[in-house]
Amino acid sequence: MCACILGYKVRKLPDTISYYADEVYVIDDVLLSEFHADLSASALEGLCRELGPRTVLMGHNYENREVAPKLACKMKNDLITDCVKIERDSETGCLLCTKPIYGGNAYAIFQLDTEPQIVTLRPKSTESLEKGVSAGQIIPFWHKVSETDALSKSLEIVPEGHVVSLTQADAIVAGGRGVKTAEGIGELQKLVEVLKKYFSKVELGASRALVDEGLVSHSHQVGQTGEIVNPQLYIAVAISGAAQHMAGIAGAKKILAINKDPDASIFGASDYGVVGRYEDIIPALIKQLMELQ
Ligand SMILES: Cc1cc2nc3c(=O)[nH]c(=O)nc-3n(C[C@H](O)[C@H](O)[C@H](O)COP(=O)(O)OP(=O)(O)OC[C@H]3O[C@@H](n4cnc5c(N)ncnc54)[C@H](O)[C@@H]3O)c2cc1C
Incomplete structure (x- = not known):
């Protein structure tokens, strides 16, 4: 299991997360110093193309609600958002994603069969991982983020x-x-x-x-x-x-x-x-x- 951290001057952050992952990829770029969905999606696309992950899991927060669809679009694949449970079908290898529908009155299970399977997971919907005994490897990942990847710009930053x-x-x-x-x-x-x-x-x-x-x-x-x-x-x-x-x-x-x-x-x-x-x-x-x- 790999983790990924994006941002600027975030090289110190992986120390904690490395105890919960085998490898931590760090994408450190001045253009990622403030959140920008297009630039984050571009950086993640670079990592996905390099690693070829089977599944990409993202927290279902404000930022990722914007980043995940852009990433799925770049990878030309499906995305299931706001899941509360994920499991792998042991026979087919497909990912089964459970999410609330009809305003939370029912649950539906969606099957993702092509890779990378991109999913956003509702915060706190699963038990926290136990801290590992040893730290995973921290690997700087260089991907050229370009300002031309930004299709929108922020007009106001809320303090x-x-x-x-x-x-x-x-x-x-x-x-x-x-x-x-x-x-x-x-x-x-x-x-x-x-x-x-x-x-x-x-x-x-x-x-x-x-x-x-x-x-x-x-x-x-x-x-x-x-x-x-x-x-x-x-x-x-x-x-x-x-x-x-x-x-x-x-x-x-x-x-x-x-x-x-x-x-x-x-x-x-x-x-x-x-x-x-x-x-x-x-x-x-x-x-x-x-x-x-
Ligand atoms: C597509 C769509 C998406 C929506 N998304 C959301 C959403 O994300 N979040 C959301 O909240 N709503 C959402 N809504 C709106 C939702 O349908 C309701 O209209 C809304 O939640 C009602 O808000 P309310 O309970 O505050 O108001 P009301 O339904 O008007 O209820 C007010 C309550 O206050 C009580 N009350 C009044 N005075 C007092 C008092 N002095 N002391 C104690 N109790 C008092 C009343 O008895 C009443 O029960 C959405 C609607 C649509 C169509």
Whole structure:
């Protein structure tokens, strides 16, 4: 099993990952210092043509959602995205890729029979690998990345401080249409801060309704057309539980729903439910958590 690291001045990074792979290929190029899907796909194409891998696995994150189709196109092969399970058919050698369909209401198994089999895998959908006893080989790979490979250009770089990382969060407090106001968002943000005492990474999430209202940016959106998340705890505040939202939280270990409507469908998919106005429940929850500290 080989791993690949792309970027600029990333020669130190492979030290950790080398304990999880037989070989680590490092593509270090100044043109890869900022993310660019066309340039990353071009570099990966160079590596694929050199190594001829049977399967290329990529994390299903924002960047790879853009890179993987470009790579598949360059390699003139199929791509299956957002898989939650992969296995090899022992008889045919084909790769069987399981992914949620119809907004997470069903699973389909796709078969990839031509190589390289390119797949994006949902973060945290498999158990972590055990650290190996010895480090794999680190191999610099030289591929000429050219600016002419870039078919698009970035018009604006969002500063690091504003980047939301929902897929890495251990706990998410997500607001829905019922939150309504900036003051409401402020209350949820207070809960986020309090939960940071208990979880290492806590983020503010949102349903599409709240994003459409313009109260938070799209980077907070959870669901079919937002992020697919896998936190230990997902607190859904004033979210009804539409299929497109639920498609994003099937991987959450525990779901706590707060909704004033006892018939809200989200209660059917939650581990814990509180019926009431979030304006009353959230301050009470914050108070209880503060008293525990
Ligand atoms: C192609 C497509 C893709 C989509 N992708 C996504 C997606 O990625 N993510 C997503 O979220 N949606 C997505 N949607 C939209 C989705 O269908 C729903 O419209 C949306 O999820 C509803 O958001 P909501 O639950 O916040 O709002 P609503 O359905 O309006 O629910 C609001 C809830 O708040 C409760 N409430 C109101 N006031 C309070 C209060 N004071 N205290 C407590 N509870 C209160 C209400 O009882 C209600 O249950 C998509 C739709 C389509 C067609």
